[in-house]
Amino acid sequence: QTIHLEDYRPTDFVLERVDLTFELDPKETKVEARLIFHRREGVSPAAPLVLDGDELRMTGLLLDQVEISPTLFEATDDTLTIHGLPETAPFEVTVTTLLSPETNTKLMGLYRTNNVYCTQCEAEGFRRITYFPDRPDVLAVYTVNIIADKATAPLLLSNGNYLGGADMGDGRHFAAWFDPHPKPSYLFALVAGDLGVVEDTFTTASGRTVALRIYVEHGKEAGASYAMDALKRSMKWDEEVFGREYDLDIFMIVAVSDFNMGAMENKGLNVFNDKYVLADPETATDADYANIEAIIAHEYFHNWTGNRITCRDWFQLCLKEGLTVYRDHEFSADMRSRAVKRVAEVRHLKSEQFPEDAGPLAHPVRPTKYREINNFYTTTVYEKGSEVTRMIATLLGRDLFKRGMDLYFDRHDGQAVTIEDFVACFEDASGRNLKQFSLWYHQAGTPLVTASGSYDAEKRTFSLSLEQMVPPTPGQSTKEPMHIPLRLGLLLEDGSEAKAATVSGADLTEDVIHLTKRKQTVLFTGIPSRPVPSLNRGFSAPINLHIEQSAEDRALIARHEIDLFARWQALNAIALDNLVAATTQARSGLPVTCDGALVSGLIAAAADDRLEPAFRSQALALPSESDIAREIGSDNDPDAIHAGRQQILAGVAAAGRDTFTRLADDMASSGPFSPDATSAGRRALRNSALSQLVYGDKGPERAAEAFRAANNMTDLSLALTLLAHRFPDAKETAEALAAFKQRFADNALVIDKWFAIQATIPGAGTLDRVKTLMADPLFNGNNPNRVRSLVGTFAFSNPTGFNRADGEGYRFLARQILDIDPRNPQLAARILTSMRSWRSLEEVRAGHARNALTEIAGAASLSADVSDIVDRMLES
Ligand code: ARG
Numbered sequence: 001q002t003i004h005l006e007d008y009r010p011t012d013f014v015l016e017r018v019d020l021t022f023e024l025d026p027k028e029t030k031v032e033a034r035l036i037f038h039r040r041e042g043v044s045p046a047a048p049l050v051l052d053g054d055e056l057r058m059t060g061l062l063l064d065q066v067e068i069s070p071t072l073f074e075a076t077d078d079t080l081t082i083h084g085l086p087e088t089a090p091f092e093v094t095v096t097t098l099l100s101p102e103t104n105t106k107l108m109g110l111y112r113t114n115n116v117y118c119t120q121c122e123a124e125g126f127r128r129i130t131y132f133p134d135r136p137d138v139l140a141v142y143t144v145n146i147i148a149d150k151a152t153a154p155l156l157l158s159n160g161n162y163l164g165g166a167d168m169g170d171g172r173h174f175a176a177w178f179d180p181h182p183k184p185s186y187l188f189a190l191v192a193g194d195l196g197v198v199e200d201t202f203t204t205a206s207g208r209t210v211a212l213r214i215y216v217e218h219g220k221e222a223g224a225s226y227a228m229d230a231l232k233r234s235m236k237w238d239e240e241v242f243g244r245e246y247d248l249d250i251f252m253i254v255a256v257s258d259f260n261m262g263a264m265e266n267k268g269l270n271v272f273n274d275k276y277v278l279a280d281p282e283t284a285t286d287a288d289y290a291n292i293e294a295i296i297a298h299e300y301f302h303n304w305t306g307n308r309i310t311c312r313d314w315f316q317l318c319l320k321e322g323l324t325v326y327r328d329h330e331f332s333a334d335m336r337s338r339a340v341k342r343v344a345e346v347r348h349l350k351s352e353q354f355p356e357d358a359g360p361l362a363h364p365v366r367p368t369k370y371r372e373i374n375n376f377y378t379t380t381v382y383e384k385g386s387e388v389t390r391m392i393a394t395l396l397g398r399d400l401f402k403r404g405m406d407l408y409f410d411r412h413d414g415q416a417v418t419i420e421d422f423v424a425c426f427e428d429a430s431g432r433n434l435k436q437f438s439l440w441y442h443q444a445g446t447p448l449v450t451a452s453g454s455y456d457a458e459k460r461t462f463s464l465s466l467e468q469m470v471p472p473t474p475g476q477s478t479k480e481p482m483h484i485p486l487r488l489g490l491l492l493e494d495g496s497e498a499k500a501a502t503v504s505g506a507d508l509t510e511d512v513i514h515l516t517k518r519k520q521t522v523l524f525t526g527i528p529s530r531p532v533p534s535l536n537r538g539f540s541a542p543i544n545l546h547i548e549q550s551a552e553d554r555a556l557i558a559r560h561e562i563d564l565f566a567r568w569q570a571l572n573a574i575a576l577d578n579l580v581a582a583t584t585q586a587r588s589g590l591p592v593t594c595d596g597a598l599v600s601g602l603i604a605a606a607a608d609d610r611l612e613p614a615f616r617s618q619a620l621a622l623p624s625e626s627d628i629a630r631e632i633g634s635d636n637d638p639d640a641i642h643a644g645r646q647q648i649l650a651g652v653a654a655a656g657r658d659t660f661t662r663l664a665d666d667m668a669s670s671g672p673f674s675p676d677a678t679s680a681g682r683r684a685l686r687n688s689a690l691s692q693l694v695y696g697d698k699g700p701e702r703a704a705e706a707f708r709a710a711n712n713m714t715d716l717s718l719a720l721t722l723l724a725h726r727f728p729d730a731k732e733t734a735e736a737l738a739a740f741k742q743r744f745a746d747n748a749l750v751i752d753k754w755f756a757i758q759a760t761i762p763g764a765g766t767l768d769r770v771k772t773l774m775a776d777p778l779f780n781g782n783n784p785n786r787v788r789s790l791v792g793t794f795a796f797s798n799p800t801g802f803n804r805a806d807g808e809g810y811r812f813l814a815r816q817i818l819d820i821d822p823r824n825p826q827l828a829a830r831i832l833t834s835m836r837s838w839r840s841l842e843e844v845r846a847g848h849a850r851n852a853l854t855e856i857a858g859a860a861s862l863s864a865d866v867s868d869i870v871d872r873m874l875e876s
């Protein structure tokens with residue numbers, strides 16, 4: 001069943017108040033929901049009340065405390081319909097349901113994880129707790145009473161402020177919570193169990209004291225101190241940069257080990273995948289620290305962008321997600337290095353969102369239809385949504401963007417709104433017309449901009465011709481031209497920037513030209529010599545850009561651009577050109593050649609002590625095999641891509657040996673471990689240099705030595721990865737894997753890394769390894785992190801292993817999907833999206849992939865989640 005945006009209409013009944021009482025029990029939890037409604041003005045007196053439900057067992061239904069006659073209601077699998085309700089007066093419906101948290105393997109609604117009761121309600125999990133108008137535009141004030149066994153659940157938490165509690169004398173106790181802020185049901189949360197806590201306080205700008213609590217498993221409290229620090233920094237940053245203060249007496253975070261996603265912004269009670277809370281030097285990598293900082297911030301920022309102002313319906317998901325990702329990106333940029341952060345964002349966008357936008361799952365940032373909303377928590381909604389917000393900031397400039405945001409907070413606080421409402425705030429605050437710009441929300445597909453320049457020495461003019469094309473995507477065969485803000489600079493031979501006397505052919509604000517037509521020619525006058533255009537500085541627009549440019553011109557940008565991101569971009573473009581050529585050579589059995597400009601450019605960037613180490617490490621990282629596949633676009637042979645890339649790597653490793661040896665030394669740290677960005681950058685550069693050296697090695701000794709010497713998880717996991725990927729069959733590798741497993745056997749998050757490192761060993765043999773690992777006692781098919789670390793990582797991040805020419809990788813995945821789906825459909829559907837680029841494979845592999853997808857599609861009783869994905873992947 002497909003839901004359409006155009007079918008939106010408000011509910012017939014207004015929900016005024018919600019009173020929930022939970023009597024918790026692992027097998028039989030009783031929920032009593034008292035809901036006060038009144039009929040909306042103008043709604044027919046005959047209209048029934050229709051509530052949502054999902055796998056519910058209802059044992060009682062009262063209207064104003066009196067049992068409702070069976071002739072007046074009807075309960076089906078997914079709805080409860082009640083007739084004969086008062087015409088105008090408010091009334092109270094009391095629904096009693098019985099739940100079994102222990103057997104709830106979908107991890108939606110109320111479930112148990114490690115003896116802790118917890119909930120996940122976004123998007124449509126609340127209807128698994130009670131019958132309810134489970135949609136984001138129904139905002140109500142909640143009171144929650146929790147009753148539970150005192151011994152096993154000393155801790156009873158819900159949203160809002162604590163009202164009070166008491167012992168019940170029978171081994172049970174209760175607690176009551178009240179959340180004064182009207183909220184939609186997807187922000188409801190309940191947690192109960194026996195957990196350790198880390199406490200702190202934060203004083204807001206207006207002087208209120210907020211209690212901060214992070215709950216983790218007993219014994220893991222020390223691991224939450226970095227998360228607590230990140231939380232306090234987030235609260236302060238949101239006050240300073242967006243003027244947003246926290247609005248309750250207490251803010252709580254609970255870390256759980258079974259969770260389908262990263263984290264959830266429930267009002268006042270965020271629930272996190274423990275992977276994004278727990279960190280110490282021995283077990284967390286620098287990347288883990290950075291993720292924790294970003295996700296703690298993200299969920300906290302939702303308090304305003306998502307909770308105080310929420311979505312009218314789920315089509316508007318990017319209203320909260322795109323905006324909140326933009327806010328967490330800006331936060332991380334302020335906490336760390338802005339340029340390095342931008343490079344990492346763009347790498348992520350290109351490797352995850354661009355393939356989605358180019359394949360069968362492509363959809364607009366603001367979709368107009370869906371079958372299963374869980375499948376729309378995508379990189380398009382999140383990351384492209386963030387880029388669209390960033391472009392608004394670019395178009396308006398800092399001050400007008402801020403004015404627009406302030407207007408948004410002012411005008412819509414307490415409301416459930418749309419993307420149109422959001423955009424209108426920026427139009428009203430700036431006086432600009434953003435109609436054409438809004439196409440970014442509505443047209444799917446990554447725009448392609450083709451550029452070419454020509455210099456007229458006599459007239460001293462430079463003309464830049466630009467043409468945009470938005471490719472067709474499912475359901476959208478033709479597209480309108482978009483408003484593309486393109487930041488650019490013209491570099492002269494000596495690396496300085498040319499200042500044009502006049503610019504015509506496009507609107508220009510500072511260094512941004514505005515492309516609004518299909519074809520545009522921009523003329524720059526007063527240019528003293530042939531310039532090298534550096535286009536899309538800072539990645540001002542999420543586009544593919546094609547420009548014929550020599551490696552020498554690109555190298556000039558890589559050396560001299562004032563925008564560091566543009567330097568990285570230029571180096572990356574040289575590398576990509578080479579890697580695409582290397583693929584062709586490898587595929588036809590020719591020797592692989594490597595451009596001198598690439599090798600010298602990479603080594604020069606890595607060696608440049610004026611640049612920060614984290615940036616130099618990014619510069620040294622070649623595009624991934626999937627980046628190359630995306631660049632080639634069709635008829636892909638993952639083995640040829642791998643072979644060509646290995647040869648280029650070997651060339652760089654050989655030419656840069658001296659530099660890398662020096663860097664591995666220079667960047668070595670003494671002193672105690674610190675997770676700060678500068679120290680992390682030094683470790684990153686050192687490990688990049690070490691990786692290059694190991695590529696050039698004949699034996700595993702150096703990598704094995706690095707493994708022995710490592711005194712933090714960043715270095716240790718990198719050394720283990722080098723051993724496993726470069727020398728998979730060496731005795732040293734087997735020993736290191738065994739030692740690592742033994743040392744961390746009781747730390748699930750580290751064991752996830754152990755699985756992931758082995759799942760990404762290149763080559764056809766890894767499938768057998770993965771199958772063997774699935775039989776390991778440490779593998780657990782019910783824990784989402786564990787399944788993702790082995791099966792997910794293999795399918796998403798092992799191009800040669802997964803895309804075996806004989807199709808066995810796809811057959812394996814199909815069996816896994818069918819196995820996981822009945823237990824946890826969301827997890828199954830998510831992992832299945834690893835096949836989103838199957839149509840760009842060469843025909844033999846594509847044939848195998850189609851067969852595997854067809855096998856899934858034909859299976860009996862698929863979940864809505866998996867059948868939605870598989871059907872879209874197979875459509876035309
Ligand atoms: N709102 C959460 C976040 O991004 C994610 C919830 C994901 N929900 C889902 N059904 N996939 O912070």
Ligand code: ZN
Pocket residue numbers: 298302320321324
């Ligand atoms: Zn979010």
